[in-house]
Amino acid sequence: MIKETSLCMGCMNDKTYDGPCKLCGYSDDAPCIPTYMAPKTFLAERYIVGKVISYNGEGAIYIGYDTAAGIKVTIKEFMPDTLCMRKKGETEITVEPSSAALYKTYLSEFIDLNRTLMKLRGMSHVQTVLDVFCENNTAYVVFEYINGISLKTYLANSTGDMAWEQVKELFSPFFTTLSLIHSAGILHRGISPSTIFVTDKMELKLTGFAISAARTTGTEVACEVFAGFAAPEQYTNEINGTWTDVYGIAAVLYRCLTGCTPTEAIARSGGNLLEPMMVNRNIPENISNVIMDGLQLSPEDRIRTMTEFVDRLFSQPKPAEPVPADKQHLTRREIKQRKERAKTIAVLAIAGMVLVAFVVVFVLTLNGAFQGGNSSSQPETSEAVTTEETSSTPEETEPTDPPATSSTDPVVTGDTLRLPDFDGRSYDYEVERYKNKITFVPTYVYSDEYANGQMFGQSIPAETDVTTGVTVEITVSKGPSKVALPSYTGMSSEKYTAELSKLNIKYSVETERSNDAETGNVARCSVEIGDLVDVENNQEIIVYIAENYTPTAEPTEEISDDGSYEEIITEEIVTGEGIIE
Structure with a gap:
C-alpha cells in the first residue's frame, strides 16, 4: 500500500x-x-517507508516516519536475499520453497532478538527498539532515529585519532551498556566504528x-563482518561468546587511539x-x-568478559618511583657502589644508636646507686632498664576501629560514597540515580521472592x-520462575504477544484457519489459560492467530482406479502474514 505524503523520502x-x-x-x-x-x-497502518539507507545479507534498513507519533524512525526489514525475493511492484516477500524451513528459523531468531532488545529500551547507549511486527510474509523492526554520525565518520572528520582521556570519558558509560547487553544474553558480533554512532549530544549509541548467521562466514545468509574488527572465530566454526565482542571493542579502541585499523584477524599471525x-x-x-590482551587471536588467551576488560582498563597502575637527578646519568657500577656505601652508613648508624642507649642505661644505673644505696636501687635499676628496653622496641597494640559515621550521609569525601543497601530496590531507578557514580554489572535470575x-x-x-x-555486581530478578498464562480473549496478536513478553514467556506465532476469533486475534494457545508456564527453563508456547474463512463444501466421493470410493476434500491453502507453513 502506497501512502501519499508531502514528506521527503530521503x-x-x-x-x-x-x-x-x-x-x-x-x-x-x-x-x-x-x-x-x-x-x-x-x-x-502507521509507518511510512522512505529510501533505503543500507542493506546486508539479513535485510534492508530504511528511513521512515511514524505517523502516530509524528517522528522520524528507522525501519529494518528482514529479507535475506539468498532465501527469498520480492517481485517488482509487490510488497509481499516470496520464499524459495527449498528454503522455507530455514527462512522460518532465521525469522524467529530475528524476532526474538529484537523483542529482547525492546525490553532494554531504558539503556541510553543502545539504539532503542520502538516496535516489532509481522507483515508481507516477513518481520519489521522500528528503531529510534539517531541524530548523529557514525564513529567512522567522526574519526575521519577529526584528526584521525583521540587522546586516552577523551576516549575514557566517551566510552565509559558505553562499556557499562555492553556489559548489560551481555547479561541479557545478547551478542553483537559486529562492533566497529560503522555500528557505533556519535549523537549530537556527544554520546555513543x-x-x-543482527542474527548470528549474518555475522559468521559459511552460513546460508550473506555474511557481513567488519575487517579488522571481527574476531577470528567469526571466520570459522568456533563458538562465539562475550569474548567475541571484547575483540571488537578492543579493536575500536585501537583505531580510536592510534588512528589505524588493526590488521584483519585472518591475515594476522602471532606478532605482526x-x-x-x-x-x-x-x-x-x-x-x-589491555587492548592487546583483548585482541588475542585465541579466545582462550583473550580477555573473556567486558567486566574483566573494563576492570583492567581502568585499574590504576603502580606509579614508578622517580629517579633522583644525581642518579640519572650514573653507570651501573657507580649506582652499585653508592648502594654499598649507603648500607655501610646504615649499619654504623644502628651501632651508634645501640651505643647511645647503653650509655643512657649505664648513667641512670649509677645515678640510682648514689641516691638510694644498693638495696633500694635494684628495683629502680630494673625499672629503668625495662623502661628503656620497652622504648627501644615498637609497642604492640591491638588496632582500634575507626569512628563510626552516620549511614544517612553517603558522601565521605568528594570521590568517595557510602554504598547503600540495594536489596529490593528497582534496578532501572538505581542505575539512573547513581549514573556516573556506580557501574552496575547485573546478573538476571528468576526469583519467587523478588518482583x-x-x-x-x-x-x-x-x-x-x-x-x-x-x-558493583548485583543480582536482578526476572520475576517468578513460573507464571500463569494470561487470558487472550478478544486480544490482537500484537497486544497479546506484548503481554507475554512482559511476563518473560517465550512464544512462537502461527496462523490457523479459525472462526473462533476475529481475523488477527488470538484463537487459542498450546497451553490453557491459567496454566503455569516454566519461563526459567524456556518453555515455549504457540500462539495461534485466527484467520477467518468461509466453510468449504461437503466432501464428495469419487471412484478410484481399483473401484473403491475415495473421500475428496478440496481446501484452500492459506499462508499467514509473517508465517511460513
Missing part, C-alpha cells in the same frame, strides 16, 4: 515544492532497488544488531600487530597492554565506603 522533512529536496538532495525520480520496498510504502603504544607514544602502557526488576545480592556489602566509579 530525510522525512516536509517538502511542499517540486524537484529535489533542498535539505538532502533526494528526488522522487531517483531510481529504486526493485528488491526492496518502494518509497511511500505504508506499513502497519550501538546499532546494527604493533602494540598501540608503539604507534602512538602518548598511549599509557597499561592501556596498550521483576528488583535487586538483591550485591557484591559489596552495604555501608561500605567506596570510590566513585566502583563496579
Whole structure:
C-alpha cells in the first residue's frame, strides 16, 4: 500500500515544492532497488517507508516516519536475499520453497532478538527498539532515529585519532551498556566504528544488531563482518561468546587511539600487530597492554568478559618511583657502589644508636646507686632498664576501629560514597540515580521472592565506603520462575504477544484457519489459560492467530482406479502474514 505524503523520502522533512529536496538532495525520480520496498510504502497502518539507507545479507534498513507519533524512525526489514525475493511492484516477500524451513528459523531468531532488545529500551547507549511486527510474509523492526554520525565518520572528520582521556570519558558509560547487553544474553558480533554512532549530544549509541548467521562466514545468509574488527572465530566454526565482542571493542579502541585499523584477524599471525603504544607514544602502557590482551587471536588467551576488560582498563597502575637527578646519568657500577656505601652508613648508624642507649642505661644505673644505696636501687635499676628496653622496641597494640559515621550521609569525601543497601530496590531507578557514580554489572535470575526488576545480592556489602566509579555486581530478578498464562480473549496478536513478553514467556506465532476469533486475534494457545508456564527453563508456547474463512463444501466421493470410493476434500491453502507453513 502506497501512502501519499508531502514528506521527503530521503530525510522525512516536509517538502511542499517540486524537484529535489533542498535539505538532502533526494528526488522522487531517483531510481529504486526493485528488491526492496518502494518509497511511500505504508506499513502497519502507521509507518511510512522512505529510501533505503543500507542493506546486508539479513535485510534492508530504511528511513521512515511514524505517523502516530509524528517522528522520524528507522525501519529494518528482514529479507535475506539468498532465501527469498520480492517481485517488482509487490510488497509481499516470496520464499524459495527449498528454503522455507530455514527462512522460518532465521525469522524467529530475528524476532526474538529484537523483542529482547525492546525490553532494554531504558539503556541510553543502545539504539532503542520502538516496535516489532509481522507483515508481507516477513518481520519489521522500528528503531529510534539517531541524530548523529557514525564513529567512522567522526574519526575521519577529526584528526584521525583521540587522546586516552577523551576516549575514557566517551566510552565509559558505553562499556557499562555492553556489559548489560551481555547479561541479557545478547551478542553483537559486529562492533566497529560503522555500528557505533556519535549523537549530537556527544554520546555513543550501538546499532546494527543482527542474527548470528549474518555475522559468521559459511552460513546460508550473506555474511557481513567488519575487517579488522571481527574476531577470528567469526571466520570459522568456533563458538562465539562475550569474548567475541571484547575483540571488537578492543579493536575500536585501537583505531580510536592510534588512528589505524588493526590488521584483519585472518591475515594476522602471532606478532605482526604493533602494540598501540608503539604507534602512538602518548598511549599509557597499561592501556596498550589491555587492548592487546583483548585482541588475542585465541579466545582462550583473550580477555573473556567486558567486566574483566573494563576492570583492567581502568585499574590504576603502580606509579614508578622517580629517579633522583644525581642518579640519572650514573653507570651501573657507580649506582652499585653508592648502594654499598649507603648500607655501610646504615649499619654504623644502628651501632651508634645501640651505643647511645647503653650509655643512657649505664648513667641512670649509677645515678640510682648514689641516691638510694644498693638495696633500694635494684628495683629502680630494673625499672629503668625495662623502661628503656620497652622504648627501644615498637609497642604492640591491638588496632582500634575507626569512628563510626552516620549511614544517612553517603558522601565521605568528594570521590568517595557510602554504598547503600540495594536489596529490593528497582534496578532501572538505581542505575539512573547513581549514573556516573556506580557501574552496575547485573546478573538476571528468576526469583519467587523478588518482583521483576528488583535487586538483591550485591557484591559489596552495604555501608561500605567506596570510590566513585566502583563496579558493583548485583543480582536482578526476572520475576517468578513460573507464571500463569494470561487470558487472550478478544486480544490482537500484537497486544497479546506484548503481554507475554512482559511476563518473560517465550512464544512462537502461527496462523490457523479459525472462526473462533476475529481475523488477527488470538484463537487459542498450546497451553490453557491459567496454566503455569516454566519461563526459567524456556518453555515455549504457540500462539495461534485466527484467520477467518468461509466453510468449504461437503466432501464428495469419487471412484478410484481399483473401484473403491475415495473421500475428496478440496481446501484452500492459506499462508499467514509473517508465517511460513
